[in-house]
Amino acid sequence: MRHQRLVETPVDQINVEERAARFTKRSIKTTSKVEGLLLAVSMCDLTTLEGKDTEGKVRQMCQKARNPLGADLAASHPGVTVAAVCVYPNLVEVAKRSLKGSQVKVAAVATGFPSGQYPLEVRLDDVRQTVELGADEIDMVINRGALLEGDIKTVFDEIVQVKEACGEAHLKVILETGEIGSYDTVRRASFVAMEAGADFIKTSTGKVQPAATMPVALVMLEAIRDFYYATGKRIGMKPAGGIRTSKEALHYLVMLSETLGDDWMTPDLFRFGASALVNDLQMQLAKQATGRYQSGDYFSLD
Amino acid sequence: MPRLAIPKTYKMLIGGALVRSESGRAIEMSGGNVCRSSRKDVRDAVKSARAAWPGWQARTAYNRGQIVYRLAEMLEARSGEFAELLGEGGGAEVAASVDLLVHYAGWADKYQQCLGTVNPVAMPYFNFSFPEPMGVVGATANRGLNGLLEALVPAITGGNTVVVLADDGSAIVASEFSEVVATSDVPGGVVNILTGLQSETLPHLAKHMDVNALVLTDEPQRQSVLEEATENLKRLVVSAPGRSSLEQIRLLQETKTVWHPVGV
Numbered sequence: 214m215r216h217q218r219l220v221e222t223p224v225d226q227i228n229v230e231e232r233a234a235r236f237t238k239r240s241i242k243t244t245s246k247v248e249g250l251l252l253a254v255s256m257c258d259l260t261t262l263e264g265k266d267t268e269g270k271v272r273q274m275c276q277k278a279r280n281p282l283g284a285d286l287a288a289s290h291p292g293v294t295v296a297a298v299c300v301y302p303n304l305v306e307v308a309k310r311s312l313k314g315s316q317v318k319v320a321a322v323a324t325g326f327p328s329g330q331y332p333l334e335v336r337l338d339d340v341r342q343t344v345e346l347g348a349d350e351i352d353m354v355i356n357r358g359a360l361l362e363g364d365i366k367t368v369f370d371e372i373v374q375v376k377e378a379c380g381e382a383h384l385k386v387i388l389e390t391g392e393i394g395s396y397d398t399v400r401r402a403s404f405v406a407m408e409a410g411a412d413f414i415k416t417s418t419g420k421v422q423p424a425a426t427m428p429v430a431l432v433m434l435e436a437i438r439d440f441y442y443a444t445g446k447r448i449g450m451k452p453a454g455g456i457r458t459s460k461e462a463l464h465y466l467v468m469l470s471e472t473l474g475d476d477w478m479t480p481d482l483f484r485f486g487a488s489a490l491v492n493d494l495q496m497q498l499a500k501q502a503t504g505r506y507q508s509g510d511y512f513s514l515d
Numbered sequence: 516m517p518r519l520a521i522p523k524t525y526k527m528l529i530g531g532a533l534v535r536s537e538s539g540r541a542i543e544m545s546g547g548n549v550c551r552s553s554r555k556d557v558r559d560a561v562k563s564a565r566a567a568w569p570g571w572q573a574r575t576a577y578n579r580g581q582i583v584y585r586l587a588e589m590l591e592a593r594s595g596e597f598a599e600l601l602g603e604g605g606g607a608e609v610a611a612s613v614d615l616l617v618h619y620a621g622w623a624d625k626y627q628q629c630l631g632t633v634n635p636v637a638m639p640y641f642n643f644s645f646p647e648p649m650g651v652v653g654a655t656a657n658r659g660l661n662g663l664l665e666a667l668v669p670a671i672t673g674g675n676t677v678v679v680l681a682d683d684g685s686a687i688v689a690s691e692f693s694e695v696v697a698t699s700d701v702p703g704g705v706v707n708i709l710t711g712l713q714s715e716t717l718p719h720l721a722k723h724m725d726v727n728a729l730v731l732t733d734e735p736q737r738q739s740v741l742e743e744a745t746e747n748l749k750r751l752v753v754s755a756p757g758r759s760s761l762e763q764i765r766l767l768q769e770t771k772t773v774w775h776p777v778g779v
Contacts, residue, residue: 506725508724509725
């Protein structure tokens, strides 16, 4: 590792947790709130990752990805789409077809998601095939077993090979912070992923609790900042799992802005991995527009 | 040795918890300060009521009856306290309130039989209509304990969850009754009681898209919310003396009709 000193800088647990808690105290109202909500919509990776996913469900989700605000709101905020949809490899073609002509990207999970407990060849094949099917972005999982055993070299080499297999596709590296323990490990894993060629680092698969938390995301954002100072490379961030409300989304945006600054406030460098979040953003935007608290009865069920 | 009295802090009931207003405001009254609820308290209460609704309406009617009966037991146990609070004629009012609870507890698994029908159709089908709860009901109360219960009990007996706005006249009684609810078997969120000024909070309840019906105390109040309540076609019910309990329950029910092939 080239930046050993940075990697080994210990994380001050108390400080990180208190700092993360402070981001939730900012008051964001009226026009800034609407701006924040719209930005959050445009940063969403609309996700469905279930065994029971069907083509119909993905097509419906893609429709929502193209027009996440619904007719009433879209009139006053034209051209807003989510950043990408995120599906299993089997459904990439359906998503690709449904999104033809829009700017929405198709992301797919690969490398034996969510466990990654498959032989390396199988995982690499998974990536190659998924890219061939048309995925623009690949979300891979790291080898948590190797990481916890201290075998950082294996983790690093595997990511390098996956990156190679990706070709043109963007690579997001999922650390699965709920499984790798301390903040120090999260920081180390972030650096391993960034040095190995990740375009994004991502907190979780969404299949393990706890998924994304503010302190863990802060540790990762600070790793991205330190990596940027050391190399000049801008790496993206994607918190995923458990972010359901607009309020939480705004907290994350505050944290992003105060840690990495305006350069990162774009869907190219920040994403939310979420399924239910878009609905809540929609409801909050409608509340801002009409002054009425909204009801789930009038928004789609997913 | 003389001792200092410990006056009670009156609180509101939101989502099963006794809380102060998020705004931190209070209204000074003789007998104690009560919370002055805000728009966000209304929002929180409706959210709790909505979250509690699927579970409450899915309980068996018999079980809902047991829970309403338990409310009567808890009120009876504190009847002395309430009688004192209500002043002259308080004893009789508490007794009437306990009776009202027991009465509705009995209705919980019976109104369905009175309101449901088997409809004649000219085809080989059974055709049934039966009542289903509306969802979240907002209510205003300003006539002491009895007024509070008349606004609240028909709604929950029928499987709705409820957000009650108690005006300052009945705020202390409502706050005390919150404790009765909190110590009975009513699941958190099924009954939410806010105190304060209805003029401040009622418009927000009327505007709220997640409130399905409003129970109002009088016609002027209905007129005041008429426009705001139309957006999601809220049902507006105005209390009327002498209305039968079955009718009170029915007014907060929707009718579902199903067709079922004969012989299957």
